[in-house]
Amino acid sequence: MAVTPNNNSDENFVYYNGRKLRKGFTTGTTATAATVAALRTVLNQEPQSTVTVKAANGKVAIFDVEQTDFDKQSASCGIRKDGGDDQDATHGTLIFATVTLRKDNKITLDGGKGVGRVTKEGLANKPGMPAINPTPWRVITEAARKELGDDRGADIVISVPEGERIAKLTYNPKLGIVGGISILGTSGVVTPMSEESWKHSISIEMNIHRKRGDDTLVLVPGNYGEDFAKENLKVPGEKIVQMSNFVGYVLHEVQRLGFKKLLIVGDLGKMIKVSGGIFSTHSKDADARAEIMVANLALLGNVPTEFLREIYGSLTTISMIKKIDEAGYQAVYQLIVDKIKLRAEKLLAHREPRVEIDAVIFSRESGFLAATKPVAELQKEWGQ
Numbered sequence: 001m002a003v004t005p006n007n008n009s010d011e012n013f014v015y016y017n018g019r020k021l022r023k024g025f026t027t028g029t030t031a032t033a034a035t036v037a038a039l040r041t042v043l044n045q046e047p048q049s050t051v052t053v054k055a056a057n058g059k060v061a062i063f064d065v066e067q068t069d070f071d072k073q074s075a076s077c078g079i080r081k082d083g084g085d086d087q088d089a090t091h092g093t094l095i096f097a098t099v100t101l102r103k104d105n106k107i108t109l110d111g112g113k114g115v116g117r118v119t120k121e122g123l124a125n126k127p128g129m130p131a132i133n134p135t136p137w138r139v140i141t142e143a144a145r146k147e148l149g150d151d152r153g154a155d156i157v158i159s160v161p162e163g164e165r166i167a168k169l170t171y172n173p174k175l176g177i178v179g180g181i182s183i184l185g186t187s188g189v190v191t192p193m194s195e196e197s198w199k200h201s202i203s204i205e206m207n208i209h210r211k212r213g214d215d216t217l218v219l220v221p222g223n224y225g226e227d228f229a230k231e232n233l234k235v236p237g238e239k240i241v242q243m244s245n246f247v248g249y250v251l252h253e254v255q256r257l258g259f260k261k262l263l264i265v266g267d268l269g270k271m272i273k274v275s276g277g278i279f280s281t282h283s284k285d286a287d288a289r290a291e292i293m294v295a296n297l298a299l300l301g302n303v304p305t306e307f308l309r310e311i312y313g314s315l316t317t318i319s320m321i322k323k324i325d326e327a328g329y330q331a332v333y334q335l336i337v338d339k340i341k342l343r344a345e346k347l348l349a350h351r352e353p354r355v356e357i358d359a360v361i362f363s364r365e366s367g368f369l370a371a372t373k374p375v376a377e378l379q380k381e382w383g384q
Contacts (some may be wrong), residue, residue, distance in 0.1 A: 001064075001082050001376060002024065002030075002033075002063050002064075002082040003062045004059065004061060004062065004063050005062070008161070008297065009281045013222075014191055014192055015365055017281075017381060020169060020281060021084065021085035021086070021336045022084040022085045022192070022193035023084045023085075023086075023189055023190060023191055023192065024081075024082045024083035024085070024086055024091070024189070024190040024192075025055060025063075025081070025082055025083070025084075025134070025185075025188060025189060025190060026055070026068070026081075026083075026184055026185025026187075026188050026189065027063050027074075027090055027095060027136070027160075027182070027183045027184050027185060028056065028132075028133065028135060028136025028139060028140070028183050029053065029055045029056070029061055029136075029139070029185055029188040030063070030079050030080075030082075030095045031079040031095050031136060031140055031158045031183050031270060032053050032055075032136065032139050032140045032188075033051050033053045033061065033063040033079050033207055033328040034065075034077050034078065034079045034096055034097035035097040035099065035140050035142070035143060035144055035146075035156055035158075036051050036053050036067045036143050036147055037051040037063075037068070037077035037079065037097070037117070037325050038070075038075040038076060038077040038097045038098065038099040038156075039070055039075070039099050039144060039147040039148065039154065040147060041070045041075040041077060041182075042071075042072075042073070042075035042099060042101060042313055043147065044072055045070070045072070045188075047065070047068040047070070048065050048068070048077070048225075049064070049065060049067055050063065050064055050065060050291030051063055051077075052061055052206065052297075053143060054139075054143075054299035054334055055139075055185070055187065055188025055189050056135050056136070056139050056185060056186065056187055056188035056316060057140075057187040057188055057189060057347055059188065059189055059190075060186075063079045063080075063082075064077070064079070064080070065077050065079055065292075066078050066079060066080055066094065067094070067096070072111070073100060073101050073140075074098065074100040074101065074335060075098070076096055076097070076098040076099075076101055077096065077097055077149070078094045078095065078096045079094070079095055079096075079191070080092060080093065080094055080095075081093045081094075081095055082191045083192075083264040083329055084190055084192055084371070085192040086190045086191070086192035089166050089169040089170050089181075090166060090170075090181060092164055093160060093162070093163070093166060093181075094160070094161060094162070094182075094184050094344050095158065095159075095160050096112075096158070096159045096160070096161070097156060097157070097158055097159075098156070098157045098159065099144075099154045099155070099156050099157075100154060100155045100356065101152065101153070101154050101371075102152070102153035102154055102155060103153075104153050104163060105144060105148075105150060105151050105152055105153040106142050106153040107148070107153050107154055107155075107156065108139050108154075108155045108156065109130075109132065109137060109140060109141055109151075109156045109157075109158070110130055110155070110157050110158075111130025111131065111132055111157070111158055111159070111183070112157040112158060112159030113159045113161060113163070113180070113182065113201075114159055114161055114163020114164055114166075114167075114179075114180040114286065115130050115132065115158055115159060115160055115163055115179070115180045115181065115183060115341075115372055116130070116131035116133060116163070116167060116172050116177035116180040116182055117129070117130060117176055117177065117178055117179050117180075118130075118131055118176065118177055119177070119178055120175070120176030120177040120208050120211070120212070121176075121208070121212065122204065122208035122209075122210070122211035122285070123175065123176075123204060123206040123207075123208070123211070125313070125356030126169075130158075130183075131180070131182035131183065132176045132182070133182060133183060133184050133185070133186075134159060134197075134333075135184045135185060135188075136184065136185050136188075137183075137341055138145075138364050139188065140156065141156075143334075144156060145338055146205060151176065155252060155365065158178060158183055160181055163179075163180030163181040164179055164273040164379055165180050165364050166180075167180050168374070170182075170204075171201040171204075171205065172306065172366075173349075174205050175201070175205055175208060176223045184327025185195075187378050192300050195246070198244065198246070198248055199246055200245070201223070202241065202242070202243060202246065202249075202250060202253070203253050203257075205241055205254055206241055206250075206253055206254070206259075207257060208256045209241070209259075210258060210259070212328070213257055214368055215258065215260045215261065216259065216260065216262070216263075216382075217239065217241060217254060217259050217261075217262055217263075218235050218238070218239045218240045218241070218262075218263045218264075218265060218382060219240075219241055219242075219243045219262060219263070219265070220240055220241075220243065220264075220265050220266060220277070221244060221245070221247075221249060221265050221266045221267065221270045221281065223242075223244060224241055224267055225242075225244060225265050225266045225267060226240050228265060228267075228360075229263075229265045229360075230361050230384075231261055231335055232362070232367075232368060232375075233263075233265065233360065233375070233378055233379055233382055233383060234379050234382075234383030234384050235263075235265075235382045235383060235384075236384055237354040237384075239382065241273075245270075245280055245282040246280065247279045247281055247286075247344075248279025248280060248347060249279075249280075251344055251347055251348060252347075252348070254355055255348045255353065255355055256317055258353060259307075259355060260353060260356065261354065261355070261356045261357075262344075262355055262356065262357045262358070263356065263357075263358050263359070263360070263378065263381075263382055264340065264344065264358070264359040264360070265359070265360045266359075266360075267317075267360075267361070267362060267363065267364060268317050268318040268321065268336070268361045268362070268363055269318075269361070270316065271317070271337075271340055271361050272289050272293060272336055272361075273286060273287075273288065273289065273292070273339045274344065275296075275336045275337075275340045275341055275343060276288055276291075276292040276295075276339075276343075277317060277343050279343075279347065287322075289317055290311065290312045290314060290320070292336075293317075293320055293332070293336075294301075294308050294312050294313055296327060296332050296335045296339075298309060300331055300332060301330060301333070303329060307323075310323060311323060311324070317363070318363065318364075318365055319365055320340055321365070321369075322362050322365075325366065330369075333361060333369040333370035336361065336369060336370065337359050337360070337361045337370040337372055338372060339361040340361070341357050341359050342370045344357045344359070345357050358371070358373055358378065359371065359372050360372075360375075360378065
């Protein structure tokens with residue numbers, strides 16, 4: 001576990017939904033600590049048990065050095081990433097820095113085994129470079145210069161033995177980063193339950209689409225939406241981006257990045273919220289599914305009040321759909337999908353460029369429910 005000089009201070013914690021969660025440190029800060037430990041080991045010819053470094057935001061972090069190997073010219077140190085109470089895919093992973101002293105004063109930095117390589121335009125690093133983001137790149141090299149002084153240099157290689165396996169659990173495959181994880185961190189500190197890094201990853205993925213010339217995009221909340229788009233609408237996977245619950249954020253990014261045409265495909269349980277103007281669809285933010293469904297059923301006209309009460313008392317959209325289908329009120333789905341389109345367009349109405357938007361809703365149990373255009377037309381526009 002990484003610690004700080006004032007480990008019990010409130011600044012080391014964040015409160016989320018009433019829970020007190022401990023902050024941690026990024027892969028970038030961990031790689032910096034491993035680099036400093038390796039340099040001190042080779043320069044002093046003595047293993048380091050702990051190492052103290054500053055994260056990108058200046059926060060002091062103290063790490064245990066778990067593995068060390070060295071000789072007269074090089075050293076390798078491994079330090080375990082401590083993400084605090086944010087249990088992401090890289091939490092607990094050993095990150096190594098191997099340093100080799102040079103005869104000049106140049107410092108080089110590269111990625112070794114388990115650190116990904118960039119293959120697509122649109123990321124901060126160019127294709128061919130290791131996936132070590134600019135902030136950790138700067139912090140690692142600055143820390144190395146401080147240890148080496150002005151007259152000495154070193155080649156630094158960051159490696160993550162489990163990185164290739166872990167990368168499959170991250171966004172890297174979609175971002176065109178192959179062979180391992182990324183060394184990340186804008187602040188150097190991990191805030192548990194932070195949505196910002198997740199949003200940032202989605203923006204990066206969308207930017208890759210634009211860099212390769214795409215001006216159309218298919219957005220889905222998650223895997224179910226992606227599967228439906230592929231199987232029922234014949235949409236190629238390379239056209240699809242998962243937006244999670246961040247519908248409003250991603251819609252604004254669509255417009256900022258200059259996409260002209262958008263198709264939203266999602267399960268009714270998520271997308272019914274958007275039809276009511278709720279653009280963050282996580283249950284912690286809002287859940288008005290029953291209210292929205294009842295309002296739209298009432299707008300159909302001639303729907304008995306008792307039936308509306310029954311729908312309002314339903315615990316899930318699955319049970320609502322079953323009752324609606326049995327009663328023959330399937331026309332409500334068209335009202336809802338048209339409002340998803342309307343709400344999304346109104347959100348973006350006051351800025352340029354104009355984005356043409358269509359939407360499709362489905363149920364995992366009963367399949368297709370409704371779309372703003374005929375399915376055959378959507379398949380022709382968006383399919384293989």
